[in-house]
Amino acid sequence: MSRPTETRRPLTLRDVSEASGVSEMTVSRVLRNRGDVSETTREKVLQAAKALGYVPNKIAGALASQRVNLVAVIIPSLSNLVFPKVLSSISDELEDTGLQPVVGVTNYSPEKEEQVLYEMLSWRPSGVIIAGLEHTPAARAMLENAGIPVVEIMDVDGEGVDSVVGISHRRAGLHMAEAIIAAGYRRIGFLGSKMPEDHRARKRLEGFQEGLAKAGIELADTEFYAGGSALAKGREMTETILKRTPDLDFLYYSNDMIGAGGLLWCLDQGIDVPGRIGLAGFNGLDLLDGFSVRLATMNACRGEIGRKAAQIIAGRSQSNMIGGEVIELEPVLEPGDTIRKA
Amino acid sequence: MSRPTETRRPLTLRDVSEASGVSEMTVSRVLRNRGDVSETTREKVLQAAKALGYVPNKIAGALASQRVNLVAVIIPSLSNLVFPKVLSSISDELEDTGLQPVVGVTNYSPEKEEQVLYEMLSWRPSGVIIAGLEHTPAARAMLENAGIPVVEIMDVDGEGVDSVVGISHRRAGLHMAEAIIAAGYRRIGFLGSKMPEDHRARKRLEGFQEGLAKAGIELADTEFYAGGSALAKGREMTETILKRTPDLDFLYYSNDMIGAGGLLWCLDQGIDVPGRIGLAGFNGLDLLDGFSVRLATMNACRGEIGRKAAQIIAGRSQSNMIGGEVIELEPVLEPGDTIRKA
DNA sequence: CTGAAAGCGCTAACAG
């Protein structure tokens, strides 16, 4: 345990070649399962490699073959709960394709996104999956010039670089507004995060306001937060907004986590949900299953998005490059227990 | 958008060299900020590179320089909430070192861990940060022979390969038992996950039982789950165990998420917490801030663990390899509102 | 079925 870390030269194909008495080339063939090799030599090589503990050098391999089995996946955050879900579906879908996802996180910063993208592209991945349609001009240029399949995910409201898989957040917001109005709510508040770079949340809000406007309604109040535990923030914000505007009869949250916090607060206060006030979030987190009262939400199709994106990359990296495609998924309203039945 | 993805040859140093009329070597120097280059040529090169949209090929660079600025980070899961936190602290700490974390996920499977490790080592990273001390013999051998700094994190109960940063889960469990007994609870149940490969949860349980045994107490009942929303499972399991063994006066959960589910259920049922029954979880998730009644928990030092691990890797990749170190952090009991005051 | 030769795109090391 306190043995010094040795600075041994890593083993090379040549070492295996010498140990097995087989040419480097043939060793390489065995290790990659490429081409025909007699069972005898195959055994010899495999045994030598294992005995030595040889680990191939993919850097050299990639340089020689001009092929890298990596897919860059660029997302804004890991603490959002939404993205791990997308990641795991990408990862599952890529499982048997020989492709490996590599994750980069941007913290919702366009500059960071640009850096991360540059860094990842410099490893010449086979494809890029990146959240959102909004990028810096430089980032967009990199994506356009990379010469590899690019899939922008989560959002379809805008112009993509290549392929796009997602939902329309604008329409998601709009539909939620319609459902709320249909249920008879009229004094409606919105609670969300301050992040100006969360374009999807912004689009949902815009669509939501558009939906209200169609019914001649305006948002009665809004409340924004930044940082901290989302559940706790949801609780605080709900108290704040209801103190300020007590006659609100509906609260639309920009995500399920703050929505759940708000729900907990309302239940603690003994407020009649959904009678006195209705609540809704966004995402369809399965965390909501754990509450006795189910928050209304809208399923963001996260699993499906990851799957399709991965399929596009996997498909394209085989069949030589066709045009980009746009796949729009349909988010589903899950009314739960926090919207009155109409 | 439906423009075909072009299969353009990526640009090389030579292209920049020709465009700027400067030798490849000097272009390389400029792009890496290495060695002295006159301001004039520097400008010329930078301008040419930018105009062309050149992205360096790190594969070739790494092969030539025998240096890779990547740190492999291998964790069991991303949906656990614990690991994203560790990740982000690693990521923050590495920020200004020129090192980049690359994440691999094992789903708590030793075989998958072995595969992921092999895959990552084949990219010759500058270091490895890996969760846990339990690995397959092959994985352990790879770590020992990689010739790079290795930090095993989260757990110190066992023998490490090189450096180790974590807490003693055994003692964490033991201390929790002591606190519970000191508070006067006697009929104690344990609720956890079924995963046999979650060694840290197992060690907590063992330490916990050891602590109870010291007071001449045995676990009165246990309940395990697998899969699904942890919050919902916590709710269900709590109901189940209390139906089966109604006289339990304390429930120890193997993580905060199921603990929070149990807490919600108890509150819904109008059960007096912590009077009639006490509850405790593990991890110190900030999610708990969002509840009106704070679940007792134990801070697992996740941020600190990530930070220290990253420091070790960063420090060692500079100063040429010293011996491994073992850093044991001290988890802190956060009694919250769900343990009676003694 | 097996081997030899020629790079992949970059950087270390040395010379000017």
Next chain:
DNA sequence: CTGTTAGCGCTTTCAG
């Protein structure tokens, strides 16, 4: 301050 020369460890291609 700038350029030249050799590879890094592998795979592609072509000959046996």
